[in-house]
Amino acid sequence: MFIGHFGLGLAARRAAPRPSLGTLLLAAQFVDLLWPTMLLLGLEQVAIEPGATRMTPLHFVAYPYTHSLLAVVGWGFLFGAVYAWMRQDRRGAVVLGLLVVSHWVLDLLVHRPDLPLYPGGPRVGLGLWNLPAVALPLELLLYVAGVWLYVAATRARDRTGRWAFWSLVGFLLLVHLNNLTGPPPPDPVALAWFAQLQWLFIPWAYWIDAHRDNRP
Known part of the structure; x- marks a missing residue:
C-alpha cells in the first residue's frame, strides 16, 4: 500500500487539528521511511x-x-511520546501514535503473509495484492476520502496553499501509477535509495500547511 497511507494521514487532520500535515504524513509513513x-x-x-x-x-x-507489529507499536508509542513532550498536545500525540500503528494495519490487508507479529514470530497478511480488483479501488478510496477530509478541515490562506496542496495530491497519484506500471527495481540497493526520496514529501507537506488554516 502506498497512497492509502497518505490518505489516512490527510484524513487525520479532522481528528487532530494541531499537528502540521507534515507531522501527520510523517507518522503515517514512518515505518516506510x-x-x-x-x-x-x-x-x-x-x-x-x-x-x-x-x-x-x-x-x-x-x-x-x-x-x-511489536516494533510498529513501539515506534508509535515513541512517536506520540516525543510529540507530546514537544507540543503538549495529548490529543495530537494519541492520533499520531495511532497513525504510526495504522501503517501495519493497512499493510496487513494487502501483503501476503510476510508481516511478523514480533521479530522472528509468526507472519500474517491477507494478500489483497493478489486481488487487484479489490486492492486498487480500496486504496484509491482511502486516498480520495483523505483528500476530501483534509480539504473539509482546512482552507488555503493564499494561492500557494491551494496549488502546493493539489500538486502534491497529483504527484502522489503519479508515483502510485508508476509503482503499478513501471519496471521492477534492478536490485535492492537501488530500491532502497529510490525509496529514500519519500522523505521529500514531508517538507512539501510542512510547506503546504504553512499556507493553510484550520476551518472554524
Whole structure:
C-alpha cells in the first residue's frame, strides 16, 4: 500500500487539528521511511521477484525492526511520546501514535503473509495484492476520502496553499501509477535509495500547511 497511507494521514487532520500535515504524513509513513535505511544498513532484507504478487515484485524477506507489529507499536508509542513532550498536545500525540500503528494495519490487508507479529514470530497478511480488483479501488478510496477530509478541515490562506496542496495530491497519484506500471527495481540497493526520496514529501507537506488554516 502506498497512497492509502497518505490518505489516512490527510484524513487525520479532522481528528487532530494541531499537528502540521507534515507531522501527520510523517507518522503515517514512518515505518516506510525507516525501512530503506534499514535495508542499506543490512538490518532488513528484500528481494526483487517479479510475480511475487500480482501488484508488486517485492519479496519482503525480513523486516522485523520496521514492520513487525511489536516494533510498529513501539515506534508509535515513541512517536506520540516525543510529540507530546514537544507540543503538549495529548490529543495530537494519541492520533499520531495511532497513525504510526495504522501503517501495519493497512499493510496487513494487502501483503501476503510476510508481516511478523514480533521479530522472528509468526507472519500474517491477507494478500489483497493478489486481488487487484479489490486492492486498487480500496486504496484509491482511502486516498480520495483523505483528500476530501483534509480539504473539509482546512482552507488555503493564499494561492500557494491551494496549488502546493493539489500538486502534491497529483504527484502522489503519479508515483502510485508508476509503482503499478513501471519496471521492477534492478536490485535492492537501488530500491532502497529510490525509496529514500519519500522523505521529500514531508517538507512539501510542512510547506503546504504553512499556507493553510484550520476551518472554524
